[in-house]
Amino acid sequence: MEKKMFKNLFVFLAVLIAANSDVRSAEKEIKVGFISAFTGVFSSFGQQQKEGAVLALEEANYTAGGDKITVIYEDDQLDNEQAVTKAKKLVVQDKIDILTGLVSGDEGLSVGDYMKDKNIPVIPMYSASEDMTMRAFYPMIVRATWTGAQSMDVFGYWLAKVKGWKKIYAIGEDYSYPYNQGGGFKRGFFRGGGEEVKTVWHPVGTTSDFSSIIASIPTDQGYNAVLYNGAGGDAVNFVKQYVELGMLQKIPLIGQSNTFEKPDVESMPADIVGSLSAHHTADDLATPAWTKFKEAYHKRWGHDPSAASEFAYSSMRLILRGIDRQKGDISDKPALVKAMTQVDMSDDPRGPVALDPKYHSAIENVYIREVAKDDKDQLYNKGLWTVKNVGQFGPYDPELYLKQPPDTGSYPPDTPSAFAPEMLKAASEYQYIPFGQ
Template identity: 25%
Template sequence: MKKSFVLITILLLIFFTTFYIFFYKKEEVIKIGFVGALTAKYSVLGNAMMNGIVLAFEEENYRINGKKIELIFKDDKKDIELNKKIVNDFIDQGIKIVIGNVTSSMTKISMSIINQHPDMFLISAASASNEFSGIDDQFFRVHVANNEQRFSGFATYINDLGFKKIYGIYDPQNITYTKDYLENFEKTFYKKSQEKFIQYATTEDLEFLVEDIKEKNPDLLLICANSVDGARVVQYLRINGISTQIASSEWAMTSTFIENSGKYSEGIIFNIDYDVDSKNERFLKFVENFQNKYNIFPSMYAAKGYELAKIIIELLKIGKETELKKNILIKKEFQGLQNKIVFDEFGDVVRDFNTFKVVNGKFEKIK
């Protein structure tokens, strides 16, 4: 009797264990964190990236190799302490992949924490500061750094147009990227022309800008600011009689810029690694799907968010979430929406650049 009881108990344990494994086993989940500006003036970038990321994972039905993908989006609000809290919360949740940030200044904060964890990986669709280049760490990006490779063609174009006296204007709220952009463009331009910038100024004091530009009489104004601030500066300068040719970083090249600056956007030059008129089949399919879902044309940041997500998806299909850095360095080359994305050993990429000008209220490619 005692033996029978023990046998029955063992059989019941086996039955309930098997039943639990098959019916109540917790589904394996891979959590991916996003930290970036989703509100305020930088949100035009953050929300575009989020839309591209969501579209890419929807196409996989949020499942990779039988594992559920959970995306966690957090707004850093351009607040350093909040950004630190978000990243540390990701760490507490066991998240190994973090997408972020929208600005280089905030990415620098996330990097300072994530680089202390060798099993984590930070990848950005926007942060371009050259300060992050050439470093073996846990940070990669699909956006080209502010280096000579990206500026060479644009500097040649500006020099060939006869512009020598350049006046640089930057957003001080994202100085890790904006002033870095101007300084590295200046280095490349100097090699072409033997000319240095005649002035650096911020977007904060517009009255000073008007008076200083009139006094120094530059050939070209080069602005590095987001689309909202860039449009505000352009509009104010034009209304106050500044007719100097203006060029801008790719950061402002969105429909928001033209909407906010109106007729004053006409003739402004942009240099960007994104072609709104690309005929690449991958890009055209992405545009179709994006417009069907969101009813708007995707900006560069939506496209790069999508590309970044597709790279993560491809890597998760071949390896663990803690192996993204290793597997990127093994593969190195990925197919982007318009051209190939090639990573170097430090997680920086090489991409093709195009020059655009606003003509009749639209971005027109300069051939």
């Protein structure tokens, strides 16, 4: 009898210990630091990032691998020093397990440099300076979104090769992301037969008056279009004044990937209908994955998603799925990064995404788009052409690409004659598939 009672007591205690262990496990907290520009000229992108990330977290009930996910948000006001200060606070004071967010290229490079010896996974959401996953890459970075050059090489090549354009006048914001967008555009444009991309830079967010810059655009030198290589509040102000000053009637306006992005395009004049750009999303995607995401996003936030919100949603799902693969055990951070690189992203809303195993960068669709007006007179980006499986090196040999100087305000040059000839001879050509096929 005593033996039986002892045995029953032992079983009861074992069950109790296991139950308590399960409770403790379920209560374990994984901290994710989230740095973005929630105020300032790019605040719309910061808000979109947060909305996309929150949607992914809510769908997962703020859990992954059986553990609670806590997100700590920090506003860097699009200031590089502030971004690093916030990263230090998250690492030292909050003791985060993962860092994500980031809007601009300069933010990403500055924070990435600080984080490189911290043994913490860094998942950039919208920061697109290519060197984060190229010349400044280190194994704790996983960027399942884009580089600045990735979509613009496709765009520039199409304008030159398909449309036959020869000369572009480019006006851009003076920092790393537009440098990379402009560099990608020039490489593609010159490889496709373009002859000149005249480039002028202006400081970011320091003026709302672009009249003098617009007035200086030469209208008698055969430019096929003006490319505005900027975004956010700068883009809204530039586009409005470009139309108001009558320049649109003289030279067509095209944009970099973010120029006509939602919600900013909704504040622009309807005169820009037909203006072209290229990105990894299009507002009228009709795939089941995009439709499901768009409906859920609209239900949660009351408006449609943008590229920034989709990228944040996608990146947060990558984080959560990586933790799931590790069953919540994130003690080995390199193993967590490896798990993230092995996540299946074929169901991504913007289209299938794969990760380059060497540089942890996205291979994905690029969409050529034009500004259109919907049945409610709202402007949106309508898809025209799809190019599949575009990686960060585009059609170029990675070793050859990395031998070239990084994109700056003065490189690549404005004409192909001063360009590395071996880059212009890249054999691969993009296949432009009618949108929706």
